[in-house]
Amino acid sequence: MKLYGMVDSGNCYKPRLLLAKLEQPFEHVEVSSHTGATRSAEYMAKNPNGMVPLVELEDGRLLAESNAILLYFAEGTPLLPTDRYARGLAYQWLFFEQYSHEPYIAVRKALLTVPGRAKDATPERLALTLERGNKALGVMEKHLSGSDFFVGNTMSVADIALYAYTHEAGKGGFDLSAYPAVSDWLARVAAEPGHVPIEWLP
Structure with a gap:
């Protein structure tokens, strides 16, 4: 699993912090808006919105938006209430x-x-x-x-x-x-x- 993001971004920190708590392994791929990397053709093919974070799951499916990523990985854990x-x-x-x-x-x-x-x-x-x-x-x-x-x-x-x-x-x-x-x-x-x-x- 790959997590595309910027090390100094709060939005990108959210899923990193959650995955650390869940002890879920992932590969961080630095893609920075400061360098224009988020607007590259290669990255835009993955996320046409040209923003980070973005998760690429093991099966190749993609999920963007930091809070959507939080909800996806928190499903079935104590970090997402069942009530x-x-x-x-x-x-x-x-x-x-x-x-x-x-x-x-x-x-x-x-x-x-x-x-x-x-x-x-x-x-x-x-x-x-x-x-x-x-x-x-x-x-x-x-x-x-x-x-x-x-x-x-x-x-x-x-x-x-x-x-x-x-x-x-x-x-x-x-x-x-x-x-x-x-x-x-x-x-x-x-x-x-x-x-x-x-x-x-x-």
Whole structure:
């Protein structure tokens, strides 16, 4: 099995972290948008959307989109709830991560740290991503003030999805000390069995 992705991408870190926890072997294939590799004809033949991560299963089937990959590999494991409502909550947080969290927290980090994105780091864009990123962190803070994890009191794919960019939010100029429940949750996730850092490769 091959996992195409970028070592410094939070979206690509999500499946790496999940697969590490599940002790599922895979081959990492570095395909970086920074070098244009995601737009190569060879890669576009596998994923016409030209984005990473992408999983190529042992039988050659392909699956894209980080949260879809999480759901695929978490199926039948404790990381995906079997209770219908709890499962719905996990989906809720996965959608929240992609629509209300990643577009601001991850994008602001990229604007400030990726040289090729500097031209897009206008004062207006930085202000918007800061405002909406803090709004997302506020939603998380409120929830985590009464729960150890995002779905009940055990770790799930929802935590993996939200951890990936939240734990590096400081690089985007977000002050995590203003969110003590989020900070405590980050420490709990990092202390869970099988945890690996974002730079980890098999």
